[in-house]
Amino acid sequence: MKCIPTVVQDLALKWYNRNSSTIKSWADFAIKIKEEFGSKFRQQEAFERLRNYKQTINQTVTEYYNGLMDVCRETDPTPTNDHMLQNLLSNVRPSLKIKVLGKQPQTPNEFLHYAKTFEHLEKLVKDEVALSSTIERMEQPYIAPPRRIQQQQQQTYNHHKPGNIQLQPQTSSISTASHYQSPPRQWQQSKSNYSGCHICEAQDHYARSCPQRQLFQ
Secondary structure, three states: OHHHHHHHOHHHHHHHHHHHOOOOHHHHHHHHHHHHHHHHHHHHHHHHHHHOOHHHHOOHHHHHHHHHHHHHHHHOOOOOOHHHHHHEEEEOHHHHHHHHHHHOOOOHHHHHHHHHHHHHHHHHHHHHHHHHHHHHHOOOOOOOOOOOHHHHHHHHHHHHOOHHHHOOOOOOHHHHHHOOOOOOOOHHHHHOOOOOOOOOOOOOOOHHHHHHHHOOO
8 A cells, every 4th residue: 555656646646635535445546536536538539439430431331330439438338319310410420421411310320321322323423434444445546666677677677768878989990009019129120130049049041941840849
């Protein structure tokens, strides 16, 4: 019991200081603090959940209805039909809210009936639109992309069209002949001054009439 003031704080500590004389045991403390704070906190949390409870995009009407009914019963064990109907209409998706309000439901069950009907119709419309778009795509003629070979042929044709032929400038015969060089001048002189036989190196005859020619044949 002596450790209780070190555990509780804020409102709970003030409550304990006011009622410590009536608390005789730990079990008595546990019962009384639950009676004082437990139910109040749970009810406040339930009110917060009810105020922020909204139907999500992927939540069906049935799931939304059951979830909201549970939260309403947490705030009030015996909620009235008007109270539940008001919360159902306030937190349902806007697309369904307008349609259900047009039917002016009087009870939560009527709300559930109308909301489920409109939800089913919305699903049918979405499925029909998706099916129609799929059929349109299937009925469109298939156009094959141009082949790579055709593109290459077209490029080759464009390159060899008469308008694209480029004439190369002709070089003169003089410039072409300039690429050929005459033999060295020293070689010409040495050839004209040559005399004698290159086989026996005699000066009185040529190689074609050399006596030693037969030795090399």
